Amino acid sequence: MKSIAIFSGKGGVGKTSFSILLASWLSYHMKERVFAYDFESPEQRMMNKRKADLHTLEAKSSMLAKMCEGLEPYPIGAIRPAANGYTSQELDIIERNFRKARSSGDGYIICDFPGRFGAQEAVYRLSAAGLIDLMAFPVVPEEQSVQSMFIINKFLSNPKFYLVPDYRQQVMCFWNMVTRNDSGKRSKTDIMGQYEKLFSMLHIPVSPTRIRFVDTMKRSSGQSFFVTTTVCYPRAFVARAFPPLDNGDVPYIENLFQEMKDRLDGIIKPEIYNP
Numbered sequence: 300m301k302s303i304a305i306f307s308g309k310g311g312v313g314k315t316s317f318s319i320l321l322a323s324w325l326s327y328h329m330k331e332r333v334f335a336y337d338f339e340s341p342e343q344r345m346m347n348k349r350k351a352d353l354h355t356l357e358a359k360s361s362m363l364a365k366m367c368e369g370l371e372p373y374p375i376g377a378i379r380p381a382a383n384g385y386t387s388q389e390l391d392i393i394e395r396n397f398r399k400a401r402s403s404g405d406g407y408i409i410c411d412f413p414g415r416f417g418a419q420e421a422v423y424r425l426s427a428a429g430l431i432d433l434m435a436f437p438v439v440p441e442e443q444s445v446q447s448m449f450i451i452n453k454f455l456s457n458p459k460f461y462l463v464p465d466y467r468q469q470v471m472c473f474w475n476m477v478t479r480n481d482s483g484k485r486s487k488t489d490i491m492g493q494y495e496k497l498f499s500m501l502h503i504p505v506s507p508t509r510i511r512f513v514d515t516m517k518r519s520s521g522q523s524f525f526v527t528t529t530v531c532y533p534r535a536f537v538a539r540a541f542p543p544l545d546n547g548d549v550p551y552i553e554n555l556f557q558e559m560k561d562r563l564d565g566i567i568k569p570e571i572y573n574p
């Protein structure tokens with residue numbers, strides 16, 4: 300198996316939502332073997348989401364139950380760390396779990412890391428052991444979130460982080476919660492373009508897929524649970540929730556999933572803008 304770590308220097312940028320969507324797309328739509336790993340602490344949102352999803356199924360919620368027919372939920376692993384972060388014994392167990400999963404055949408391990416607390420040690424440990432193949436960073440187009448990319452750059456420069464000779468193969472970022480320019484608001488696209496130049500100076504490739512701000516994910520709609528379910532991948536709903544942005548040149552969310560998969564499978568190599 301190959302592993303994708305969803306990581307960021309800031310909280311609330313969409314890591315958990317995105318990890319669940321990606322894991323469910325790979326498992327239920329692409330029929331790949333998936334093992335999800337929840338590093339989120341103390342909330343463990345992925346694990347909690349799974350519990351809630353199974354509960355909904357038990358309650359025989361008709362639509363979700365129908366969509367899940369015949370599907371086997373992918374496993375979600377987690378180790379709840381002590382208050383000060385993982386102990387070295389816990390890190391040993393995590394590393395062992397990853398080695399075991401990776402040598403068990405094809406498939407993908409999706410790791411949801413939290414935005415705060417000492418998850419860094421787990422990332423350092425796994426990367427130093429060569430057990431992370433791709434690190435993906437969601438970035439929200441706001442000043443704080445963009446600044447966090449500089450924290451990530453520092454993180455990537457830490458000697459504890461294992462860098463393959465061309466580490467650009469191992470990292471990528473993508474824009475999340477891009478505001479749609481349909482309410483007279485000024486588009487942030489120009490500013491984002493400027494930031495993309497900065498990222499490229501840090502040698503961090505940016506995906507061309509920009510994920511729009513989706514109101515349904517804010518639970519403002521009764522259907523919000525469809526978007527991030529760990530027990531199925533409701534493609535038609537996701538297509539409605541994540542259409543391309545208005546300017547037409549921004550592809551749909553599955554292009555981003557495919558881009559990650561292709562990068563892991565060695566089909567595409569990132570091109571970096573060279574200022």
Ligand SMILES: Nc1ncnc2c1ncn2[C@@H]1O[C@H](COP(=O)(O)OP(=O)(O)OP(=O)(O)O)[C@@H](O)[C@H]1O
Pocket residue numbers: 309310311312313314315316317339412413414415475476477510511512513514516517518
């Ligand atoms: N594209 C989007 N459009 C609208 N809302 C979104 C989008 N992506 C995420 N959200 C919402 O933003 C909030 C934070 O998302 P999420 O929990 O996935 O972030 P996170 O990075 O995992 O946060 P944390 O650092 O707390 O783990 C959630 O309420 C989620 O539904």
Ligand SMILES: [Mg+2]
Pocket residue numbers: 314315316339344411412413414
């Ligand atoms: Mg999270």
